[in-house]
Amino acid sequence: MEARAALLLGTLIRGICLGVLVCVVFTACGPGSPGVTSGSRRSTPTPSPAISAEWTEYHRDAGRSGVGPAEPALTSPVVAWRADVDGDVYASPLIVNGHVLVATENNTVYSLDLFTGEVVWQKHLGDPVDASSLPCGDIGPVTGITGTPAVDEASGRLYVVAFLRSHHHMLFALSLVNGSVLTQQDIDPVGSTPSVQQERGALAIGSGFVYVPFGGLYGDCGPYHGYVVAVPLAGGQTLAYRVPSARGAGIWTAAGPAIDASGNLYVVTGNGLSRSSFDHSNAVIELSPDLQTVKSYFAPANWAALNASDADLGALGPSLLPGAVLAVGKDGVAYMLRADQLGGIGGQLSSRALCAGAFGGTARDASSIFIPCTDGLYALSIGPNGMNPVWHDARPALASPIVSAGAVWAIEPGAGMLYALSEQTGGVLYSVGLGAAMHFSTPAATDGFVVAPAGRKVVAISVVG
Template identity: 40%
Template sequence: PPLTAAPSAPAPATSASGAAGPAPDWPMYHGDPAHDGVSQAMPDVSGALKVIKTVKLDGAVYASPIAVDGVMVVATENDSVYGFDARGNQLWHVSVSTPSPAYERPCGNIDPLGITGTPVYSAQTGEVYLAAEHGRTVGHDLIALDLHTGKVRWRKDIDLPGPTPAAMQQRGALAISGGRVWVSFGAEFGDCSNYKGRVVGVRLDGTGDPVMFDPSTRRQGGIWNPAGPTVDAAGHLYVVSANGSSFPGAAYDHTNSVLELSSSGKLLDSFAPSDWAQNTEGDVGLGSQGVALVGAKWALLGGKSGPVYVLRQGHLGGIGGQVSATDVCLPYGGAAVDGSVVYLPCTDGLRAVRVDSAGHLHVLWHASGQIAGSPVVGGGRVWALDQSGGVLHALDPATGQTLQQVSVGETSRFATPAIYGSLVLVPTLTGMAYVRTS
């Protein structure tokens, strides 16, 4: 497909407070490779929240914005990527492809389907990486853009042999480890046709053949949650595969599992609930939440079937090998982690849980039921969306009570904000909202 870029004259870099010099970067989903979702640099919130800018774009925004060196990067389902400054002035715009309309695909609930997974930035190359679905002959490309101009540096086909490209959806945030960009794949909404959960790794310079890991030898096992791979201090990738095609009586196939991969994509370890096969038969179990890393010891996640599991990093435990399992809620999306406290995006309202020294969970509070978005933390607040109401809530980390709130416009179910200085950047179904917090 043709590429079009429209850079405008770069504006001087400004911080989120308007002073010279950029704020600390937020270069990927929830800010860092572990996806903690915590900004230590955000000023304490004071006064009312204010939407200082709403930018209308050419498509819905499902991915989280990222912010690097004064450039706010946001991607749309119309296969467009934009760069803005901290005041909301457009720096550049590039159309990387033509998105896929619904009639080209066997199922799904995003129309058109373009860029859904959150991009990632590499300081090593100065490039922003994103995965775009294109139409006509439906497929997926990994694309590298120059951060400051939006110019396309390279693109690479990442539809590897096996499944049907039109049945595959790239929803998970991209990650970087071992000199590669990692892209996870699941199914279109409806789990139709010939799809496979898959993680694909491509070198940062786009050269060479991609590497991949498939959890299932047959089909299904989608790695679909929007948090994508979580990366630990050793560069290992933690991903979650959903229900597979092996029902009770069949051999375990690494679906409905937490999988630890090396930085070259090799399987190192796994965990599955003891009832993984029964969960697969009922289309419940794991898959809906990304892995939350708590310190250097614990890994935590829940899923569609109810229990929230605490696992031991470096020794996930195999089938039924969790440290603890607690009925807390059904989390969908990406958690935030601040010390030993994890903020879970539960379908019936955000929960704060603490992991103790023995790996057991203690529920601290339960927020109002409509506040179910994937949270981030900064400025003495927990930030989460009421997606149905289009409202950003600033919660008290100690109680879960709403201290401030502001309307931002309709968002997707999995929308999660980004933090840049004193700004909260919110992806919406029409563009992006800039919320000033102090």
């Protein structure tokens, strides 16, 4: 609680109301201004004013809802600021206590002021891995922090995994106040080969643990496996689950695990080695909070064929719905599963061909779930009549969406464009060039702002102009 108290005290010390700050930003960045370019300036490391909508994990929460505040609604959006950082940003930004938290492949974490983009603090966690030293992969010239960090608001800590030059994955807990390192520990699973394991998936916090997923490098080289590691927030023995495949079956989707209201984890695995005996590859797996029990699982009836064709079910994170779980993989087939009783092999409640292939993470509103595919973004309704497409927009493609300010926001990585779409029709309400975007880039949102990773920059959009 001491760290939390420091954050609140910093807010009181700052003593400037939210409305005044918003007016300052809009005066500097309103119509007729190209926006503020930031990144070299620094401000005193005290938090910005607390705001109502925190975005503490990938797609806001451990359930990966992807839903931000509906108000203020999108009216006349403008770029509020652009900030430079020291490496490519694959992880989603987070927004906590008026700060935008950004992690780079150079193993640097930034805290930026939400309203100005100024650097409040930055912390370099160690030299990243030279990509040329790895047997395969698609991130370079260096690879460091790839998975989205997670914030534990109660302790005022940011948890982040850095891939260090020694080819080890290190979990750091940083102070939200000033970025100081509070704890660190090597979390490579016992028996693993760290140089062929990648921590691409987002971290998740629940049941007193921070959960860290592992998969393989792009190219599936070496003796990698799918793992989830659970590190107690209060300290103590680290727990782990390994997918029982002889090789492969990585948990590599950028969305990472999703946690339900009871604390159970849902993960989706990729292709494995087996072509005969089921090895939990290409599967949705429900794990107990301590990772010691597989409570249920599902795999498509053609899981072995998916293995043979590298058509990972685990390219898209699991979508948790009331009483159900939705899974869609590289082959574009959508499976509706019963939560907590996933159905075993071929035991889905229903399925349908949906798209050309799904990757990343989903978002949902009251009536639809939004699914990123290689052939565009899909809105799918779930109801008594099954799964039915509501709309499909070819742009943006491969764009993991969120919902905020009454719109669906998504980044098309190939074009480096951020789009805002109508929730009801998919029509484009707004678009802006980011300059660049990485694989599976996804934005974050809070009251009045959407914040997008943009290659070696971060871009903030004011939704009301």
